[in-house]
Amino acid sequence: MDDIQKKLMSPSKASREDITGRIISYTCIAAIIILVISILYFITSRGVATFTTNHVNLWQFLSGEEWNPGTLNDHGQPQVGALPMIVTSFSVTILAALLATPFAIAVALFMTDIAPKNGAKFLQPVIELLVGIPSVVYGFIGLTVVVPAIRHIFGGTGSGILAGTIVLFVMVLPTITSLAVDALRAVPAYFRSASLALGATRFQTIYKVLLRAAMPRLLTAVIFGMARAFGEALAVQMVIGNAVLMPHNLVTPTATLTSQLTTNIGNTIMGTLPNNALWSLALILLLMSLVFNLIIRYIGKRGEIKS
Amino acid sequence: MTPHQSDRIATQLINLLVGIVVLILLFLLGDIVLSGFPHISWHFLTSPSSSFSAGGGVRDQLFNSLYLLVLTLIISFPLALGSAIYLSEYAGDNWFTGLIRTAIEVLSSLPSVVVGLFGYLLFVIEFHMGFSILSGAIALTFFNLPLLVRSIEGSLHAVPNSQREAGSALGLSNWRTIRGIILPVALPGILTGIILSAGRVFGEAAALIYTAGQSAPLLDYSNWNPTSSSSFLNPMRPAETLAVHIWKVNTEGVTPDAVSISAGASAVLIIVILIFNFGARAIGNQMYKKMTGGK
Amino acid sequence: MQAYDLSQTHIVTPAEEIALSTNQLQVYYGNSKHASMSDASLSFPRFQITALIGASGSGKSTYLRSLNRLNDRIARIKGEIIYRHTNINDSKVNVYEVRKHIGMVFQKPNPFAKSISENITFALKAQGITNRQELKQRVETSLKEAALWDEVKDDLNKSALALSGGQQQRLCIARAIAMKPDILLLDEPASALDPISTTKLEVTLKELAKNYTIIIVTHNMQQASRISTYTAFFHLGHVLEYDRTERIFQTPMIQATHDYVTGNFG
Ligand SMILES: Nc1ncnc2c1ncn2[C@@H]1O[C@H](COP(=O)(O)OP(=O)(O)OP(=O)(O)O)[C@@H](O)[C@H]1O
Numbered sequence: 083m084d085d086i087q088k089k090l091m092s093p094s095k096a097s098r099e100d101i102t103g104r105i106i107s108y109t110c111i112a113a114i115i116i117l118v119i120s121i122l123y124f125i126t127s128r129g130v131a132t133f134t135t136n137h138v139n140l141w142q143f144l145s146g147e148e149w150n151p152g153t154l155n156d157h158g159q160p161q162v163g164a165l166p167m168i169v170t171s172f173s174v175t176i177l178a179a180l181l182a183t184p185f186a187i188a189v190a191l192f193m194t195d196i197a198p199k200n201g202a203k204f205l206q207p208v209i210e211l212l213v214g215i216p217s218v219v220y221g222f223i224g225l226t227v228v229v230p231a232i233r234h235i236f237g238g239t240g241s242g243i244l245a246g247t248i249v250l251f252v253m254v255l256p257t258i259t260s261l262a263v264d265a266l267r268a269v270p271a272y273f274r275s276a277s278l279a280l281g282a283t284r285f286q287t288i289y290k291v292l293l294r295a296a297m298p299r300l301l302t303a304v305i306f307g308m309a310r311a312f313g314e315a316l317a318v319q320m321v322i323g324n325a326v327l328m329p330h331n332l333v334t335p336t337a338t339l340t341s342q343l344t345t346n347i348g349n350t351i352m353g354t355l356p357n358n359a360l361w362s363l364a365l366i367l368l369l370m371s372l373v374f375n376l377i378i379r380y381i382g383k384r385g386e387i388k389s
Numbered sequence: 390m391t392p393h394q395s396d397r398i399a400t401q402l403i404n405l406l407v408g409i410v411v412l413i414l415l416f417l418l419g420d421i422v423l424s425g426f427p428h429i430s431w432h433f434l435t436s437p438s439s440s441f442s443a444g445g446g447v448r449d450q451l452f453n454s455l456y457l458l459v460l461t462l463i464i465s466f467p468l469a470l471g472s473a474i475y476l477s478e479y480a481g482d483n484w485f486t487g488l489i490r491t492a493i494e495v496l497s498s499l500p501s502v503v504v505g506l507f508g509y510l511l512f513v514i515e516f517h518m519g520f521s522i523l524s525g526a527i528a529l530t531f532f533n534l535p536l537l538v539r540s541i542e543g544s545l546h547a548v549p550n551s552q553r554e555a556g557s558a559l560g561l562s563n564w565r566t567i568r569g570i571i572l573p574v575a576l577p578g579i580l581t582g583i584i585l586s587a588g589r590v591f592g593e594a595a596a597l598i599y600t601a602g603q604s605a606p607l608l609d610y611s612n613w614n615p616t617s618s619s620s621f622l623n624p625m626r627p628a629e630t631l632a633v634h635i636w637k638v639n640t641e642g643v644t645p646d647a648v649s650i651s652a653g654a655s656a657v658l659i660i661v662i663l664i665f666n667f668g669a670r671a672i673g674n675q676m677y678k679k680m681t682g683g684k
Numbered sequence: 685m686q687a688y689d690l691s692q693t694h695i696v697t698p699a700e701e702i703a704l705s706t707n708q709l710q711v712y713y714g715n716s717k718h719a720s721m722s723d724a725s726l727s728f729p730r731f732q733i734t735a736l737i738g739a740s741g742s743g744k745s746t747y748l749r750s751l752n753r754l755n756d757r758i759a760r761i762k763g764e765i766i767y768r769h770t771n772i773n774d775s776k777v778n779v780y781e782v783r784k785h786i787g788m789v790f791q792k793p794n795p796f797a798k799s800i801s802e803n804i805t806f807a808l809k810a811q812g813i814t815n816r817q818e819l820k821q822r823v824e825t826s827l828k829e830a831a832l833w834d835e836v837k838d839d840l841n842k843s844a845l846a847l848s849g850g851q852q853q854r855l856c857i858a859r860a861i862a863m864k865p866d867i868l869l870l871d872e873p874a875s876a877l878d879p880i881s882t883t884k885l886e887v888t889l890k891e892l893a894k895n896y897t898i899i900i901v902t903h904n905m906q907q908a909s910r911i912s913t914y915t916a917f918f919h920l921g922h923v924l925e926y927d928r929t930e931r932i933f934q935t936p937m938i939q940a941t942h943d944y945v946t947g948n949f950g
């Protein structure tokens with residue numbers, strides 16, 4: 083009797099096991115947190131060096147159109163204007179998303195509402211496969227198919243925003259589609275049946291009920307696609323032309339933040355201005371991915387309250 | 390326009406858009422198959438690459454990709470498993486858990502080039518690890534972790550709570566319940582998640598060009614000593630992977646048959662990823678059947 | 685539902701030896717300020733079956749799951765649970781030991797996705813019992829006690845998930861008693877079973893009561909009156925009446941109990 087009482091009050095093998103388990107899993111999670119903090123810290127501290135160490139004016143950096151970090155301009159200041167790359171990055175991202183969204187939603191509607199059996203059976207695996215195709219393969223196809231076609235039609239080199247947009251369009255299409263399918267599938271079936279029972283046509287149901295109910299998640303899908311497009315490096319780098327020029331049309335060579343980074347970070351020396359300026363581009367990428375994240379969260383919260 | 394006319398038009402519009410997408414898909418797959426497959430030969434798979442002359446293969450790149458994948462999984466799986474266990478079994482419903490989830494989300498939304506540059510900064514330069522398989526594997530781990538954590542957490546979460554209660558009610562520690570009861574049930578899902586993430590890792594290039602490097606030194610496949618610099622097992626040597634190779638031959642423009650090499654290499658990449666995809670499904674189903682006693 | 689006076693209660697303390705008792709037990713789920721179980725003070729006699737009855741949502745499971753601290757992670761529990769002169773509702777107490785002595789069987793059978801014998805040996809091995817002979821012996825004894833042995837003795841290595849619902853539930857009982865607990869808590873163990881399995885289970889429980897103290901939640905009043913010595917009536921998170929079973933069913937002191945056992949409730 084006393085023996086059992088004593089056991090009740092003292093730690094056992096099980097309590098020790100549980101401490102082990104906690105130590106192991108807490109360590110792993112701590113490692114991830116440390117990792118994220120160090121990524122944010124290192125990229126930020128490198129990225130701000132352009133402004134703190136090299137005393138480049140932040141506004142000039144964001145609005146300048148000349149990118150030539152190795153040389154000084156007439157006023158004796160380094161030429162680090164990132165505007166062309168910022169504009170190009172946003173252009174390809176927004177254009178690709180604008181292009182992909184109607185297709186993605188059409189395919190998603192086709193799979194969920196128009197031909198849910200056969201459509202989904204055929205398209206689902208294909209879309210999963212496409213999500214998995216590596217970006218260099220998309221870049222390679224862009225380089226061998228899209229760029230020559232544009233060159234053929236518009237003349238010039240064929241590289242530029244249009245080529246980048248087309249490649250990114252094909253890349254984000256499966257991403258947006260599969261998320262849009264999830265969004266539409268999440269709309270309860272009685273929404274559909276109630277609307278149809280009231281005499282609405284399928285199109286009215288889709289337009290007035292389905293798309294509205296799924297709107298927050300559809301928007302999230304599009305933002306996910308944009309985040310992927312904005313951060314994509316190699317596929318874009320292969321077709322954009324890599325000349326840091328302010329884009330004046332869609333078919334002349336230009337550069338995105340990511341393409342400039344991948345092309346040049348290996349050719350500059352750590353700690354010098356040309357190198358620091360590149361890290362500032364990386365910082366913009368990092369901040370933008372945080373912004374996309376915030377938008378997705380915001381939409382998610384709003385969507386929750388509504389339904 | 391009557392509602393029925395607009396209904397017809399809308400349906401036709403959707404069908405048209407779907408038709409275009411299907412055409413794009415067919416073109417993409419057709420292009421990869423038609424331009425890539427003819428280049429895949431035994432010679433292509435088993436000879437080293439050559440930069441300045443035609444006729445090079447992808448032997449070393451293929452091996453590097455696989456080696457890097459294995460190393461990445463060895464590093465990322467335990468970390469991801471521990472974290473997923475924390476999230477699904479220990480985490481309370483509080484601000485701290487929210488913070489962790491946000492951190493993981495941030496990590497997963499970082500562009501892979503940023504992750505690669507971080508790896509470059511910290512491991513290649515600060516820790517003097519140079520362009521090496523190990524640096525690459527660590528960068529790929531960062532890239533792979535969030536996805537893997539989420540998929541493992543999902544698999545753990547799918548195990549009914551009644552199993553945990555059954556373990557607890559027998560006086561088992563949470564840890565033993567997790568290891569002995571929850572994990573075996575979640576295993577098929579976990580394996581599927583690992584294999585799918587393997588496909589993603591296998592095709593990744595942006596995170597690697599400044600960590601694992603862009604050169605493929607000649608390897609000695611008979612040297613099994615991982616510390617020797619020419620050994621194929623040496624984790625400290627630079628290693629260009631298949632995906633990086635495709636990027637490199639196309640951007641440098643010194644290899645005469647860059648297009649056919651890339652086409653062949655792309656096809657090999659896709660085949661491997663397809664194998665991963667089907668493998669994941671097959672193994673998942675198989676194990677599921679076994680676990681549930683054939684029911 | 686008719687509003688009953690919740691302050692009027694009739695609670696006896698059994699004259700028999702007491703195996704487990706609670707004192708002013710209160711349960712608050714999550715961060716809720718509302719008590720899902722308030723001030724439950726009951727004493728359970730040793731080697732007897734005690735039934736907990738009451739309408740759905742009255743707090744029977746809440747109370748039962750607190751007894752072996754299974755609600756620890758989801759609820760705050762105030763008050764005392766006295767077992768062997770120790771208040772086991774105390775953060776210093778080793779919950780794993782508590783649960784070894786106070787076993788539990790759930791409403792839905794929840795066997796592990798393992799073989800029949802592993803279902804029973806898993807927790808034993810975790811305790812450090814490695815002798816194969818002893819493990820085999822324990823499997824056989826507990827399956828016999830749970831009246832399952834004859835049906836499965838040739839299939840011990842088959843997956844437990846291939847058993848029928850009733851068999852699974854008896855396996856869960858076997859798994860619990862293989863730990864040689866003192867007390868067995870059962871939460872509507874027969875609700876997922878057909879009448880034949882239910883009868884078998886009742887016979888088993890009666891047999892088990894010779895060696896175990898049993899506390900069982902049930903919705904089935906015939907079942908309660910057939911197998912239990914004492915019965916507690918729960919209503920809206922309060923225990924309104926606790927007495928010998930025949931008194932609860934024949935001469936209840938509280939209006940709510942009377943209405944419930946005669947079927948005039950709500
Ligand atoms: N996990 C939980 N979190 C929050 N509230 C809970 C939880 N479980 C039960 N409750 C609440 O506690 C009250 C009592 O529920 P309990 O499950 O104990 O009732 P019960 O008597 O067992 O009912 P039943 O006969 O349906 O099993 C209910 O109001 C219920 O909503």
Ligand SMILES: [Mg+2]
Nearest residue numbers: 744745746871
């Ligand atoms: Mg209950």
